[in-house]
Amino acid sequence: xxxxxxxxxxxxTTKGKVVIKLRPDLAPGHxxxxxxxxxxxxxxxxxxxxxxxxxxxxVGCPHGTGTGxxxxxxxxxxxxxxxxxxxxxxxxxxxxxxxxxxxxxxxFDDARFLDKxxxxxxxxxxxxxxxxxxxRGEPVRDPDSIVSMKVMADAx
Numbered sequence: 001x002x003x004x005x006x007x008x009x010x011x012x013t014t015k016g017k018v019v020i021k022l023r024p025d026l027a028p029g030h031x032x033x034x035x036x037x038x039x040x041x042x043x044x045x046x047x048x049x050x051x052x053x054x055x056x057x058x059v060g061c062p063h064g065t066g067t068g069x070x071x072x073x074x075x076x077x078x079x080x081x082x083x084x085x086x087x088x089x090x091x092x093x094x095x096x097x098x099x100x101x102x103x104x105x106x107x108f109d110d111a112r113f114l115d116k117x118x119x120x121x122x123x124x125x126x127x128x129x130x131x132x133x134x135x136r137g138e139p140v141r142d143p144d145s146i147v148s149m150k151v152m153a154d155a156x
Contacts, residue, residue: 001125005153007031009038009122012147013048016130018106019152020089020122027078030091030100030121037070037102038149047143051136055111058092059146060103065139066092069101075119082120084111087131089122106131 007022024031037043043059049066050058061068077097084090084107092103100119107114108131124131134144 003125003152006151008152009034009149010152010155011043011127011149013130013134014144014147015133016127018127018130019125021125022122023082023120026080026082027091027119027121029075030078030119033070033072033075033102034104034121035151036072038151039154041148042070042102043146043149045145045147047140047145048134049140049143050105050138051134051140051143052138053136054109056105056107057131057134058103058105060092062102064143066103069103072101074098075100078119078121079116080120081116084114084118084120086110087124087128088120089124090114091119091121093118108132 009020011018022031047064048057048059049061049064088107091100092105093100
């Protein structure tokens, strides 16, 4: 599988490397935001604050609590028909469908009940075994974190 370096994220976590293929064809606005934040170093050091066994690992809150986002405005939803299955990366949000900002989650197992209600913007193509090792909890005690997240095109 050949990956487009401009639409691939390399995420180093405390459990190892995770490679995410971005899907601008599904959610161009969300992909743009994730790349912008990654390029600014926003995600570096941010913890996986909510990790539910058999469901998903959530990350992207600067406070590590699930209560915050970036300094940018919230995003308009880009719900799509891509199924929420193992390895899918989707945007977290509050009750308002247009409230996604910087928090996202990676799905461990089939979570099709989220389909068309959350914006899918990517999928893990390498390192899902490392995602599986992330410490569980709500909130997580002594949580794992993203050490660095970069757009592959910038890592060269």
